Amino acid sequence: QVQLVESGGGLVQAGDSLRLSCAASGRTDRRYVMGWFRQAPGKEREFVAAITWSGGSTYYDDSVKGRFTISRDNAKNTVYLQMNSLKPEDTAVYFCAADFGRAFSVRIGVREYDSWGQGTQVTVSS
Numbered sequence: 001q002v003q004l005v006e007s008g009g010g011l012v013q014a015g016d017s018l019r020l021s022c023a024a025s026g027r028t029d030r031r032y033v034m035g036w037f038r039q040a041p042g043k044e045r046e047f048v049a050a051i052t053w054s055g056g057s058t059y060y061d062d063s064v065k066g067r068f069t070i071s072r073d074n075a076k077n078t079v080y081l082q083m084n085s086l087k088p089e090d091t092a093v094y095f096c097a098a099d100f101g102r103a104f105s106v107r108i109g110v111r112e113y114d115s116w117g118q119g120t121q122v123t124v125s126s
Helices: none
Strands: 002-007 010-013 020-024 033-039 046-051 058-059 068-073 078-082 090-101 120-125
Touching: 002 068, 002 078, 020 046, 020 090, 020 120, 033 068, 033 078, 046 068, 058 068, 078 090
Parallel strands: 010 120
Antiparallel strands: 002 020, 020 078, 033 046, 033 090, 046 058, 068 078, 090 120
């Protein structure tokens, strides 16, 4: 099993940047895709970005493409989400998740991911 802990959320103004981190512990010897999802109040959890084990492939939802960057440092068992040019509509709880069924190709469905962090709140004021 892999345990995930997110950090880096906060309250910022529109146009600001934040960097989220997700630290993994436990069975980190496994190879797996990592993803970021978010959930706004009253809405379903939605895909934001994902990265393959090697970091060679990334995938983004259209709503964040060009503004967010996902990366990972396997030596530190950590995945990052750099968020630039934040908008009020980016306000949500952000979750990181591990897809044990994939290492080299990305899936974007919430149900495809096996382990989840507790989430970190990101609030963007206008």
